[in-house]
Amino acid sequence: MIVIGELINASRKDIGRAIEGRDAAAIQQVAKDQADAGADYIDVNAGIFVDREPEHVRWLVETVQAVTNIPCAIDSPDPAAIEAGLAVHKGTAMINSISLERERCENLLPLVADTDLKVIALCMSDEGMPETVDDRLKIADALVERLTGSMVKVENIYVDPLVQPMSVNNGFGMEFLNAVEAIMERFPGIHTACGLSNISYGLPSRKFLNQTFMAMAVAKGLDGAIVDPLDRKMMANIVAAEALAGRDDFCMNFLKAFRSGLFAF
Amino acid sequence: MAVEDISRAVLAFNLAGVTELVQKEIDAGTDIDTILNEALIGAMDEVGKRFSDGELYVPEMLMAAQTMKAGLALLKPHLTGDSARAKGTVVIGTVKGDLHDIGKNLVAMMLEGAGFNVVDLGVDVAAETFVQAAGDNGAGVVALSALLTTTMPAMEGTIKALQEAGLTVKIMVGGAPVTSGFADRIGAQGFSADAPGAVELARKLMAAQGGSS
Numbered sequence: 001m002i003v004i005g006e007l008i009n010a011s012r013k014d015i016g017r018a019i020e021g022r023d024a025a026a027i028q029q030v031a032k033d034q035a036d037a038g039a040d041y042i043d044v045n046a047g048i049f050v051d052r053e054p055e056h057v058r059w060l061v062e063t064v065q066a067v068t069n070i071p072c073a074i075d076s077p078d079p080a081a082i083e084a085g086l087a088v089h090k091g092t093a094m095i096n097s098i099s100l101e102r103e104r105c106e107n108l109l110p111l112v113a114d115t116d117l118k119v120i121a122l123c124m125s126d127e128g129m130p131e132t133v134d135d136r137l138k139i140a141d142a143l144v145e146r147l148t149g150s151m152v153k154v155e156n157i158y159v160d161p162l163v164q165p166m167s168v169n170n171g172f173g174m175e176f177l178n179a180v181e182a183i184m185e186r187f188p189g190i191h192t193a194c195g196l197s198n199i200s201y202g203l204p205s206r207k208f209l210n211q212t213f214m215a216m217a218v219a220k221g222l223d224g225a226i227v228d229p230l231d232r233k234m235m236a237n238i239v240a241a242e243a244l245a246g247r248d249d250f251c252m253n254f255l256k257a258f259r260s261g262l263f264a265f
Numbered sequence: 266m267a268v269e270d271i272s273r274a275v276l277a278f279n280l281a282g283v284t285e286l287v288q289k290e291i292d293a294g295t296d297i298d299t300i301l302n303e304a305l306i307g308a309m310d311e312v313g314k315r316f317s318d319g320e321l322y323v324p325e326m327l328m329a330a331q332t333m334k335a336g337l338a339l340l341k342p343h344l345t346g347d348s349a350r351a352k353g354t355v356v357i358g359t360v361k362g363d364l365h366d367i368g369k370n371l372v373a374m375m376l377e378g379a380g381f382n383v384v385d386l387g388v389d390v391a392a393e394t395f396v397q398a399a400g401d402n403g404a405g406v407v408a409l410s411a412l413l414t415t416t417m418p419a420m421e422g423t424i425k426a427l428q429e430a431g432l433t434v435k436i437m438v439g440g441a442p443v444t445s446g447f448a449d450r451i452g453a454q455g456f457s458a459d460a461p462g463a464v465e466l467a468r469k470l471m472a473a474q475g476g477s478s
Contacts, residue, residue, distance in 0.1 A: 011414075011442065047414045048442065077415060101364075128364050128388060167323035168367055201367070202323025 001238050002041070002158070002224040004073045004094070005034030006195060008060065009045040019046055019056050024063045031064040037229035041094050041118075042068060044085065045075035054084035061085045061093075073120070073226075079107045086111075094118035096226070097160060098147070100125035100139050105146065113150035120193055120224075121147060122160045123179075129162065131172070136161045136179040137186070144187055158193035158224045159183050167202030173213065177220045184221035193224025207231065215241040223247075236262050267295070268304045271336065275308035278328040280335050287336040297343045301380065305333050305340075309378035313461025323371070326460070330374045352379070353405040353471040356398045356434075358386030360419040365412035368440055368460075372408060375460040376467055392419070392426035399427060399434050405474040406467050409453075411440040421451040428452070435470035439463060 007030050010016040018026040031042050042064050046056035053076060061072050065088075073094040074085040086093060097120035098108040112119045123130050123139040130136040140159050147157055161179040164172040176199070180192050199213045200206035211234050214225065218241035227234055239262065243254040257263065267290055274282035290300050312329040315321040321329075355376050359369050366388045373385045384402050386394060399407050407427060409420050420443075424436055437455040438448050448456035454470055457463040 050414060050418070103362075124364065126364075126389070129366065165323070165367060168327065168370070170324075204322060 001218070001222075001242055002191065002193065003039050003229055003235075003238070004041040004043050004096070004193065004224065004226045005031075005037075005039035005229045006043050006226050007034055007228055007230070008043060008064065009075070010048045010056070011045070016048055019049070019060065022059065024066075027060065027063045028067040031068050034229045035068040035070055037232075038235055039070065039229040041071055041073040043073040043075050043096060043226060046081070047076060053078055053081040057081045058084040058088055062088050065090050073118075077104050077107070079111055082108070082111055086117075092116055092118065094120065094158075096120045097122040098143070099123070100143050102126055105143075109146060109150055112147070112152055115152070116156065117152075118156050118158065119147065119152060120158045120160050123162045129164065130179075131164065131169070132175050133179045133182055136175075137182055140179075140183050140186075144190070154187055155189045155191070157187075158191040159187075160194045161192065163194055163196050163198040165198055165201035165203075167200075173199060173216075177216055180217055180222050181220040184223075191224050192222050193226060194222070195226035207233070210234065211237045214238060215244075218242055218247075219245050221245075232262065233265065236265075267293075268299060271300065271304035272308040272311070275305065275329055275332050275336070276311060278325065278332055280332045283332050283336045284339065287339045291339060291343060297340055301337070301340055301344070305336050306378070306380050309333050309375070310461075310464075312378075313375060313464055317459060317461045326371070327374070330378050333378050352381050353474065354382040354384060354402050355406045355408055355467055355471075356384045356386065356395065356402060356404040357408040357410070358390035358395060359388040359410045359412070359440075360416055360423055361389060361391050362419055363411050363413050363416035364388045365410070365440070368412065369410040371460040372410070372439065372457075372463045375464050376408075379464045379468070381467060381471075392423040395423050396426050396430045396432065399432050400430065404434050405471045407434045407436050408463065408467070409436065409438045411438070411443060414442050417442060417447065420453070424452050433474070435474055437463065437466050437470060 010019055044060040046053050049056050071091040071093050073096045074082050075096040076082055099122040121143040123136045125139050161176055163176050166173045183192055196213055197210050200209035214237050239254055239257045242248050243251050248254055271286045316326050357373050373383050376383045411417050411420055420438055435454045438453045439457050445456040455466045457466045
């Protein structure tokens with residue numbers, strides 16, 4: 001499982017303030033905590049600062065990478081912000097995210113074309129939010145075709161099938177899960193990734209629902225997740241679910257995690 | 266009292282019960298506006314309050330609205346044109362470039378539950394479409410939704426377009442990244458953080474308008 005740590009997001013009040021006040025220590029603490037907890041990428045988002053997003057993203061990438069040796073997921077639809085982040089990024093970054101929305105696709109495709117960058121491909125088009133497996137597959141087909149046509153390797157693509165809240169339609173959970181399975185089967189070597197907290201919107205016990213949903217998604221083949229790595233139960237769930245899904249040879253990761261105390265709640 | 270029984274049935278999400286009780290009241294010759302306002306809308310106000318207090322959750326709000334609507338459907342043929350229009354028209358939509366509809370749908374549903382005539386323009390709605398619909402429908406209030414920081418500026422553009430068209434509608438805004446500070450800055454008359462709050466706000470704005478324009 002590729003874990004993308006979601007905490008450095010300007011829409012969280014503490015983070016927004018730290019970015020605005022250039023509080024490097026605060027940002028670095030959150031970056032280190034996530035890396036120590038097992039994040040593979042640190043997501044950086046300065047989306048609330050519409051005018052100053054590029055300079056903020058650039059500062060975030062530099063600040064985060066000064067204390068961690070893992071890559072960032074640059075979280076923006078704005079090509080200027082992504083370029084500003086990439087200019088100072090060490091290693092191979094992830095772009096979060098391209099979609100089939102015309103403007104976003106046209107803006108971001110040239111940035112990832114012919115590179116080794118990882119890219120999250122969000123199943124969203126100008127026609128709206130996908131609801132069914134078929135809606136999602138249609139968008140995924142078009143996105144994968146455009147990306148691979150621009151010389152992006154299929155193994156660098158993380159399709160996000162887009163989680164919709166089950167509080168408004170109790171079919172939304174399974175439509176998402178079946179889409180994960182269908183996408184993983186359809187494009188050998190591809191990945192799927194998502195932020196899944198949207199599943200529990202409008203309901204109580206959200207963390208518990210998110211953790212359960214994660215285990216179900218792992219069973220369907222999900223191999224990337226935008227999560228809070230400091231949520232120990234979530235991380236434990238991921239490790240256990242991957243072992244149970246037969247994706248952990250000799251249960252080595254599970255046993256390692258057990259010995260490091262991950263399952264001692 | 267039978268009107269209270271209808272309210273209780275809505276709050277218990279008892280669709281069959283509401284249908285039966287409303288029909289009984291209609292047959293008994295109970296004032297239609299009393300059934301509408303005191304039983305059905307009153308119950309939805311209570312649902313909204315309980316939702317805002319964190320006692321009820323989204324699926325329960327949806328279920329209550331569905332139950333209320335079943336009762337409303339029975340009343341509709343008996344409503345005079347005046348009472349159907351009395352609460353005013355709200356034109357609602359998600360602004361240009363933004364495809365999110367869940368929050369907007371919840372607000373539209375609660376506005377209907379409060380008895381407003383709701384014209385839902387959907388998502389990715391251009392400023393000129395809002396202007397056209399507000400004019401055509403004689404809207405008292407226009408409600409704008411945006412879920413992305415990148416589409417919040419489209420709210421400002423839409424408000425400008427409504428003002429430039431000379432429409433006297435009141436404008437309310439909402440959506441996860443939207444704040445009351447932002448609402449003030451772009452010239453909206455109101456902001457709400459949730460669907461029941463949007464109902465109260467629409468009532469206030471509509472009253473300031475003197476009903477529908």
